[in-house]
Amino acid sequence: MTWETVIGLEAHVQLSTKTKLFSRASTTFGQSPNTNVNLIDCGLPGVLPSVNKEAFYKAIRFGMAVGSQINQTSIFDRKNYFYPDLPKGYQITQMDLPIVLGGTIDIETDEGNKKTINITRAHLEEDAGKSIHDEFAGYSAIDLNRAGTPLLEIVSEPEISNAKEAVAYMKALHRLVTFLDVSDGNMSQGSLRCDANVSIRKVGDSKLGTRTEIKNINSFRFIEKAINFEIKRQIKQLEKGETVTQETRLYDSIKDETRPMRSKEFANDYRYFPEPDLLPVVISDKEMQDIRDNFPELPRDKELRFESEFGLTGYDSKILASSKSMADFFESSAKESKNYPLLANWLIGEISAFLNKDLIEIDESKLTPTNLAMLINRIDDQTISGKIAKSIFEEMYLNGKTPDEIIDSQGLQQISDDDEIEKIINAVIENNPTQVEGYKNGKDKLFGFFVGQVMKETQGKANPQVVNELLKKKLS
Amino acid sequence: MSIQFKSILELREMLDTKVISSEELIQETFQLASRFKSLNCFVTMNEEASIQKAAQIDQSGNSKSTLSGIPLGQKDLFCTEGLRTTCSSKMLFNFIPPYSATAVTNLESAGSITIGKTNMDEFAMGSSNETSYFGNVHNPWKKGFVPGGSSGGSAAAVAAGIIPAATGTDTGGSIRQPAAHCGITGIKPTYGRVSRWGMIAFASSLDQAGPLARTAEDCAILLNIMSGHDPKDTTSLDVENNDLTQSLNNSLKGLKFGIVKEFNLGDLDSEVQKRFESSKALYESLGAEFMEISLPNISASVPTYYSIAPAECSSNLSRFDGIKFGHRTEHPKDLTDLYIKSRSEGFGDEVKRRILIGTYALSAGYYDAYYKKAQQVRRLIKNDFENAFNSVDLIMTPTSPSTAFGFGTKGSQNPVELYLEDLFTISANLAGLPAISIPHGTVNSLPVGLQLIGNFLREDQILNAAHLFQKNSEFHLMKPNMEDFE
Numbered sequence: 001m002t003w004e005t006v007i008g009l010e011a012h013v014q015l016s017t018k019t020k021l022f023s024r025a026s027t028t029f030g031q032s033p034n035t036n037v038n039l040i041d042c043g044l045p046g047v048l049p050s051v052n053k054e055a056f057y058k059a060i061r062f063g064m065a066v067g068s069q070i071n072q073t074s075i076f077d078r079k080n081y082f083y084p085d086l087p088k089g090y091q092i093t094q095m096d097l098p099i100v101l102g103g104t105i106d107i108e109t110d111e112g113n114k115k116t117i118n119i120t121r122a123h124l125e126e127d128a129g130k131s132i133h134d135e136f137a138g139y140s141a142i143d144l145n146r147a148g149t150p151l152l153e154i155v156s157e158p159e160i161s162n163a164k165e166a167v168a169y170m171k172a173l174h175r176l177v178t179f180l181d182v183s184d185g186n187m188s189q190g191s192l193r194c195d196a197n198v199s200i201r202k203v204g205d206s207k208l209g210t211r212t213e214i215k216n217i218n219s220f221r222f223i224e225k226a227i228n229f230e231i232k233r234q235i236k237q238l239e240k241g242e243t244v245t246q247e248t249r250l251y252d253s254i255k256d257e258t259r260p261m262r263s264k265e266f267a268n269d270y271r272y273f274p275e276p277d278l279l280p281v282v283i284s285d286k287e288m289q290d291i292r293d294n295f296p297e298l299p300r301d302k303e304l305r306f307e308s309e310f311g312l313t314g315y316d317s318k319i320l321a322s323s324k325s326m327a328d329f330f331e332s333s334a335k336e337s338k339n340y341p342l343l344a345n346w347l348i349g350e351i352s353a354f355l356n357k358d359l360i361e362i363d364e365s366k367l368t369p370t371n372l373a374m375l376i377n378r379i380d381d382q383t384i385s386g387k388i389a390k391s392i393f394e395e396m397y398l399n400g401k402t403p404d405e406i407i408d409s410q411g412l413q414q415i416s417d418d419d420e421i422e423k424i425i426n427a428v429i430e431n432n433p434t435q436v437e438g439y440k441n442g443k444d445k446l447f448g449f450f451v452g453q454v455m456k457e458t459q460g461k462a463n464p465q466v467v468n469e470l471l472k473k474k475l476s
Numbered sequence: 477m478s479i480q481f482k483s484i485l486e487l488r489e490m491l492d493t494k495v496i497s498s499e500e501l502i503q504e505t506f507q508l509a510s511r512f513k514s515l516n517c518f519v520t521m522n523e524e525a526s527i528q529k530a531a532q533i534d535q536s537g538n539s540k541s542t543l544s545g546i547p548l549g550q551k552d553l554f555c556t557e558g559l560r561t562t563c564s565s566k567m568l569f570n571f572i573p574p575y576s577a578t579a580v581t582n583l584e585s586a587g588s589i590t591i592g593k594t595n596m597d598e599f600a601m602g603s604s605n606e607t608s609y610f611g612n613v614h615n616p617w618k619k620g621f622v623p624g625g626s627s628g629g630s631a632a633a634v635a636a637g638i639i640p641a642a643t644g645t646d647t648g649g650s651i652r653q654p655a656a657h658c659g660i661t662g663i664k665p666t667y668g669r670v671s672r673w674g675m676i677a678f679a680s681s682l683d684q685a686g687p688l689a690r691t692a693e694d695c696a697i698l699l700n701i702m703s704g705h706d707p708k709d710t711t712s713l714d715v716e717n718n719d720l721t722q723s724l725n726n727s728l729k730g731l732k733f734g735i736v737k738e739f740n741l742g743d744l745d746s747e748v749q750k751r752f753e754s755s756k757a758l759y760e761s762l763g764a765e766f767m768e769i770s771l772p773n774i775s776a777s778v779p780t781y782y783s784i785a786p787a788e789c790s791s792n793l794s795r796f797d798g799i800k801f802g803h804r805t806e807h808p809k810d811l812t813d814l815y816i817k818s819r820s821e822g823f824g825d826e827v828k829r830r831i832l833i834g835t836y837a838l839s840a841g842y843y844d845a846y847y848k849k850a851q852q853v854r855r856l857i858k859n860d861f862e863n864a865f866n867s868v869d870l871i872m873t874p875t876s877p878s879t880a881f882g883f884g885t886k887g888s889q890n891p892v893e894l895y896l897e898d899l900f901t902i903s904a905n906l907a908g909l910p911a912i913s914i915p916h917g918t919v920n921s922l923p924v925g926l927q928l929i930g931n932f933l934r935e936d937q938i939l940n941a942a943h944l945f946q947k948n949s950e951f952h953l954m955k956p957n958m959e960d961f962e
Contacts, residue, residue: 039575042800044801045563045568045573046554046555046573046675046676046712048708050710051710066762078791080790080794080838082794082815087795087800088794089793089795089797092794137713142799180761269839269840271840273787273788273791273843273847276681276711277677277680278710278711279710291521366569416580454642468590472750
């Protein structure tokens with residue numbers, strides 16, 4: 001039997017506004033518990049929400065970028081349920097009239113084909129707080145810092161066919177929201193997470209199979225693993241002749257499996273109704289125009305600009321422009337170092353290798369644009385060789401020191417002085433008469449041997465160009 | 477000279493002519509309150525801070541503000557910073573808010589003194605003040621009789637002459653009906669005129685704050701101060717607030733009053749009818765013209781209200797879960813047990829009934845039939861009023877179908893009987909219109925009220941009509957005999 005997977009994703013994007021969706025409390029991550037909280041966030045009796053328009057502008061920017069219909073009048077609804085970290089006993093969200101309707105996101109499939117995923121809708125809602133169960137013996141604690149943080153929930157159509165595509169979709173989304181400055185996209189802090197609706201059906205069936213919803217997955221790797229586990233589990237179930245139960249499941253990354261949530265936690269009738277404390281939010285034509293006029297540069301436009309402005313190859317431009325943090329880093333560095341191709345080379349090659357190994361973004365590393373520019377400049381002005389540069393870079397990467405500090409403290413300046421290099425070459429020729437003999441008899445390959453010897457004597461600091469020239473002269 | 481039964485303007489005169497100091501006024505107010513303690517109109521007194529503020533006012537000399545040094549009661553659902561706010565519920569028995577409601581802040585900034593928090597129906601749900609956790613409030617006109625509700629404590633305290641005025645809130649008649657039953661004046665402004673920030677919500681789309689006082693003129697003075705756009709309440713209206721005292725004496729000549737055909741006033745008690753007819757005659761003598769109008773959907777207003785208001789309340793009261801503030805049960809087994817027991821213990825029967833009705837009206841499969849349908853009917857009722865105001869300036873009705881009744885005599889078997897108390901008042905909330913109740917005589921020695929409903933934002937017209945009525949009659953000067961309550 002051949003099975004087919006159908007996946008729909010609900011992505012939750014935390015918007016990078018300074019204050020919360022309905023209060024003026026800060027959204028800064030990582031503060032002490034319950035410090036970014038005001039009267040509204042803790043749902044005191046008598047308080048009322050008021051809307052942060054900035055969240056709307058960001059949502060609209062996203063909608064415009066994916067070709068959605070923007071509802072210039074949108075309304076909020078209440079979703080009612082009890083939970084200790086939900087202070088009002090309801091979440092303010094958008095049900096019937098969301099800010100963003102429709103739109104598409106393009107992804108590249110494993111086979112390298114382009115696939116277009118349709119977006120159903122995207123709506124604004126407030127995040128809940130956080131329950132902490134392991135810090136106080138016998139008690140649960142609640143941190144409301146996150147309560148009221150604006151989220152954009154982006155719902156895709158069930159058009160994703162496998163875990164790889166789901167990851168590609170989330171990566172495309174990540175790229176988009178970071179480029180648009182809609183979100184910082186920081187997955188480890190929960191700024192981007194998703195629920196995956198997964199179902200299985202026989203190839204050719206028109207009816208969708210029963211789906212399960214895997215809640216709150218917060219890394220690309222886990223998305224792939226969780227979905228793959230779930231696909232296997234459902235197929236196994238169906239092949240045994242059993243049915244799939246419609247339920248909400250959680251992914252356990254340690255055991256690499258999904259498990260059903262306790263039914264109590266989701267068996268809710270949310271009793272949605274229009275939020276009577278808020279009037280419909282109306283975005284004027286002028287506001288729409290302002291958003292259009294100040295639209296951030298999208299990856300494709302950046303790519304073309306990198307080619308024309310910095311003379312980079314199409315290939316380099318595309319790679320640099322594919323990540324907002326990488327592109328920003330490049331542009332900052334390019335202000336201080338004019339060897340743009342070399343700068344691009346380093347970012348795409350050496351630096352990306354280190355970042356990939358550590359699974360971090362460049363703005364999470366200890367590198368700074370200024371330090372990288374300095375390193376490139378030292379290669380350019382021949383203070384150091386490319387080879388030495390790699391070892392200097394490693395230190396910069398590990399401890400954040402400037403290249404000049406490392407060069408000075410370790411005496412890594414390149415030796416370009418002819419006399420000094422000539423002395424060393426003379427000694428090498430003197431100490432290796434057999435090889436000199438061989439070279440002179442036509443063994444051209446031995447030239448490399450002499451270069452190596454000189455480099456060994458200078459601990460790699462000799463300027464290779466000078467060494468080449470002088471050696472050729474001496475050996476001819 | 478006693479301060480009992482004095483209006484704001486009369487007390488202002490006494491303060492300005494130094495017949496009495498602010499501090500003496502406040503002290504006498506507390507003496508009155510304690511003398512008539514058996515009325516049970518206050519839940520929490522604010523004696524120390526009040527006397528302190530009064531002394532400060534005396535020291536700083538006379539203020540230009542009319543309200544400076546004037547004692548007021550605040551209905552116990554307005555948050556008052558540092559002063560216990562209970563909503564007359566066990567749930568908030570120990571709740572001391574860290575902030576004040578905008579309406580309260582506005583009044584206090586104008587120099588008025590909050591002498592205490594007034595008793596009310598629990599979470600403003602009731603029409604008789606019998607649902608209060610802190611016990612029944614007596615109607616100053618007759619011991620053992622209800623003052624009306626939900627702003628029963630405010631109405632009784634003003635009617636008893638303890639304070640010249642108090643704040644109330646009106647979701648379906650909660651200012652106007654107790655004002656009528658207690659023989660005083662109370663106005664519910666246009667929805668959005670007064671900020672709801674800090675007012676503990678019953679039904680957000682219907683709740684509106686307003687004053688209860690001895691005269692329409694005092695109501696105008698208070699409403700001037702309470703009103704205004706508040707960025708903290710996005711449903712508050714961003715409109716100009718004209719000085720309502722300026723238009724009080726405008727001529728009523730040619731003003732068109734509408735009488736609602738569908739209210740079938742002929743079915744009412746004949747004495748209540750008689751009062752209505754003679755008030756009509758008074759207005760005619762002042763130049764007003766009367767005509768019959770039709771509000772075709774008005775008969776649906778009570779069921780419409782009792783679908784929408786409980787639905788909103790079921791959600792608004794979800795925050796009272798025993799987790800963050802208010803009553804929490806002792807020794808819960810688990811989280812669900814904590815919710816169930818805290819809420820079962822904290823809320824009274826009427827509140828529970830409305831939460832249940834509202835939860836039902838919003839639940840999957842019933843939403844369309846109840847909540848959504850009710851909102852559609854609400855729109856029709858609003859349209860009816862819009863049409864009516866094309867041909868009239870004001871609409872005149874009785875405030876309540878009957879006079880105050882004895883404790884436990886209405887609604888104990890069938891709650892709907894009590895819900896019908898709001899027949900004449902509810903539609904103004906559904907349509908968001910301003911409406912005032914003024915006393916216009918007694919039936920069987922109990923006061924009856926006359927209601928004037930105005931067009932959107934036309935508080936000026938209903939206050940004008942109410943003031944001229946009071947200038948040309950003495951019903952608002954009637955005083956209850958307080959001997960039974962000493």
